Amino acid sequence: MSNNKAYKEIAPRLRGIRDAVDMTTTQLAEKVGVEPSLVEKYESGEHEIPVSYLMDVAHVCGVDLTVLISGNESHLTNYALVRKGKGFSVDRRKDYDYKNLASTFVGRRMEPFMIEVPAKKPEDMNFTTHRGQEFIYVLEGKLELRLDDSILILEAGDSLYFDSNTPHAMRGLDEKSARMLDVIL
Structure with a gap:
């Protein structure tokens, strides 16, 4: 799509x-x-x-x-299993490739995503803010994450928990994408 x-x-x-x-x-x-x-x-x-x-x-x-x-209702209330490489593609943003990892679970209290963040120039980074809190765990690659005026470099195995009301933007580094688990509360 x-x-x-x-x-x-x-x-x-x-x-x-x-x-x-x-x-x-x-x-x-x-x-x-x-x-x-x-x-x-x-x-x-x-x-x-x-x-x-x-x-x-x-x-x-x-x-x-x-x-x-x-447009579909979630329907599982006990568990939601997502196999490797799967997940509900959230095909609505050009910046990142989002896969929701719990879209079939009713009553979620968090939104877990697998996100592929492409390499890009610093001037092409798009800042966003939203309510809640966010947890990021880098799985592959090297990620630049900007939190307001702070520039953080995260590598595989690094994690970050932050207030999502803080303006934030990301990009993959070294001309490669970074892959991360992102949980939004």
Whole structure:
């Protein structure tokens, strides 16, 4: 699925869920901490939708993140097994390759992802913020992670726990991708 197609498929679910909980774009914007124009932009299906925004909307509207991304309900309540190299691809962001590792589990309290972070130039890094906390464990490669004004270099086996409200951006180093486990709470 191309990224544009993913945006077009996710956007109507965003609008539908907002309508189902009887919220205006202004009310939703206030609850997730963005401008109303940004809510409208994401609901248009023409723009990249950050996973952090989807998580915030899911939380505010009381729905599972899987519903917003795939349109399908989660269904397992006891465990969710994901085999090596699998996981639900979150094909909605050009910066990173996300695979959700618990998309079938109902009532998740965290969102675990396997993320492939490509090499890029420092000026091409995109900062993001979102509610909650985040834990990163580097599996392969070398990762540059910027937290506000701090530049951290993480290698395989290194981990970092941080407040996700801190502006953060990542890139693979040495002209190679880095692979990491990312858990968002």
